Amino acid sequence: MGGLNDVSNSMRTRRQFIYGMACSAGIVATGCEHTTERGQPGADSGPADITLRIGPVLVDIAKDHTISTIGYNGGVPGPLIRLREGVTVTVDLFNDTDTSEFVHWHGQVIPADVDGAEEEKSLVVPPHGHLRYRLTPQPSGARFVHTHVMPMSDLSRGTYTGQFAFVHIEPKDNPGRYDQEFFLATHEWEPFFTTAEMEEEEPDAEQREKKAEQKDEKPNGWEIGYQRFTINGRCLGYGEPVRVKTGERVLFHFLNASATENIKLALPGHQFQVVGLDGNRVPRPQTVEVLELGTAERIDAVVEMRNPGVWILGTPMDDDRKNGMGIVVEYAGKSGAPRWIAPAKKAWDYTIFGESRAAPKPDEVIPLVFGKINGGTGQFNRWTVNGKGFDPKAEPQRLRKGKRYRLVFDNQTDDAHPVHLHRNSFELTSVHGKATAGIMKDVVLVKGFKKVEADFTPSMDGLTLFHCHQQLHMDYGFKLLFNVA
Ligand SMILES: [Cu+2]
Numbered sequence: 096m097g098g099l100n101d102v103s104n105s106m107r108t109r110r111q112f113i114y115g116m117a118c119s120a121g122i123v124a125t126g127c128e129h130t131t132e133r134g135q136p137g138a139d140s141g142p143a144d145i146t147l148r149i150g151p152v153l154v155d156i157a158k159d160h161t162i163s164t165i166g167y168n169g170g171v172p173g174p175l176i177r178l179r180e181g182v183t184v185t186v187d188l189f190n191d192t193d194t195s196e197f198v199h200w201h202g203q204v205i206p207a208d209v210d211g212a213e214e215e216k217s218l219v220v221p222p223h224g225h226l227r228y229r230l231t232p233q234p235s236g237a238r239f240v241h242t243h244v245m246p247m248s249d250l251s252r253g254t255y256t257g258q259f260a261f262v263h264i265e266p267k268d269n270p271g272r273y274d275q276e277f278f279l280a281t282h283e284w285e286p287f288f289t290t291a292e293m294e295e296e297e298p299d300a301e302q303r304e305k306k307a308e309q310k311d312e313k314p315n316g317w318e319i320g321y322q323r324f325t326i327n328g329r330c331l332g333y334g335e336p337v338r339v340k341t342g343e344r345v346l347f348h349f350l351n352a353s354a355t356e357n358i359k360l361a362l363p364g365h366q367f368q369v370v371g372l373d374g375n376r377v378p379r380p381q382t383v384e385v386l387e388l389g390t391a392e393r394i395d396a397v398v399e400m401r402n403p404g405v406w407i408l409g410t411p412m413d414d415d416r417k418n419g420m421g422i423v424v425e426y427a428g429k430s431g432a433p434r435w436i437a438p439a440k441k442a443w444d445y446t447i448f449g450e451s452r453a454a455p456k457p458d459e460v461i462p463l464v465f466g467k468i469n470g471g472t473g474q475f476n477r478w479t480v481n482g483k484g485f486d487p488k489a490e491p492q493r494l495r496k497g498k499r500y501r502l503v504f505d506n507q508t509d510d511a512h513p514v515h516l517h518r519n520s521f522e523l524t525s526v527h528g529k530a531t532a533g534i535m536k537d538v539v540l541v542k543g544f545k546k547v548e549a550d551f552t553p554s555m556d557g558l559t560l561f562h563c564h565q566q567l568h569m570d571y572g573f574k575l576l577f578n579v580a
Pocket residue numbers: 511512513563564565568569573
């Protein structure tokens with residue numbers, strides 16, 4: 096196993112990481128004990144394995160530029176939480192804010208009560224309160240933890256804040272060889288409402304045609320813009336660089352911890368060997384120049400350091416990079432201004448990492464058509480799945496444990512949607528008409544007017560939320576609830 100490095104907040108030391116220790120190995124938590132009153136010991140007293148304290152935090156994102164936000168344990172990102180697959184831990188959540196919080200364990204297959212989503216009737220972390228429960232981490236790989244509240248029009252809450260932290264679930268067997276490991280999370284700050292629509296990429300002929308066919312009664316409503324962009328809470332050039340040596344194999348764990356942005360990342364003069372998507376090893380690791388991550392997506396990529404110098408690992412979007420979206424990669428013994436070279440434009444294609452066989456036939460196909468109702472200038476757009484916005488009173492869609500379901504994500508809007516399924520991983524079976532197999536994910540970015548298909552077999556009963564991970568889309572209707580029995 097390689098050395099461990101974290102380049103956030105003035106180089107934390109290993110001691111400051113939170114380790115989940117085995118306190119009751121072999122016991123699988125099916126329920127949970129919890130306390131909701133401050134200072135009341137639960138049925139299971141004694142120190143917890145994992146403690147997250149939700150509270151105000153100041154983040155020095157650049158020289159003489161400090162953000163006031165809410166975070167975990169006084170830092171942004173929160174602490175790196177290392178867990179072991181199948182080893183049950185006790186979790187303490189303290190909330191030092193005036194509002195209820197949900198702490199969502201993204202990408203884990205765990206019971207609904209501890210998953211951390213209101214729609215799933217998960218346990219709440221009350222304002223100025225405490226919640227304790229036990230959870231058994233699975234599956235292994237790069238996961239994360241983040242708030243799951245719905246801030247609606249309040250840009251000082253929800254995923255607009257600094258409430259996110261890496262969760263790394265150690266596999267029973269260790270993945271490939273590497274010399275150093277870095278965890279890097281992207282996040283944007285100082286959000287504002289704007290009518291300016293950011294084109295993420297040039298629409299193709301099909302997308303232009305479909306857009307022209309849609310005759311909207313109203314113009315597009317609010318979008319979100321940002322002033323500042325960071326990796327691990329630091330603007331480009333302000334934080335500690337990623338320090339490497341010639342010849343090293345460096346494993347990067349990237350996390351898009353944005354509330355609303357889908358991003359691309361490149362490291363000029365180097366290639367990323369993508370070995371994992373959303374923490375799951377891909378069938379066919381491939382080398383690419385540019386990574387793309389929808390909101391909440393993770394990529395594990397190995398970079399061979401064979402081009403000595405000082406480089407910028409950052410977004411190809413010039414304005415966003417100038418406003419901070421990047422980090423310096425510095426070879427030992429090299430100095431000078433970091434270099435950026437714009438990468439060639441090439442569309443991201445999930446299927447190059449998959450197997451080119453057809454996936455097994457599903458037991459049932461569930462079409463999910465994404466729609467948008469324009470809000471008009473100065474208003475919020477509404478989002479629909481199969482023609483309806485989320486209705487908390489509606490009966491959840493029933494699913495059976497052990498059956499293989501095919502979700503057909505049919506995006507009939509011009510926006511890209513990073514859609515997420517809670518408490519399950521799904522297997523991509525078709526991306527934009529191309530068949531694939533073996534790629535396991537929990538978020539997939541469905542581009543405007545495109546279709547993606549993904550299969551999953553629920554293994555645990557209970558409520559399971561499906562939603563767009565773009566905060567504004569989720570808050571304004573883009574959600575659907577399943578009930579597995
Ligand atoms: Cu969306």
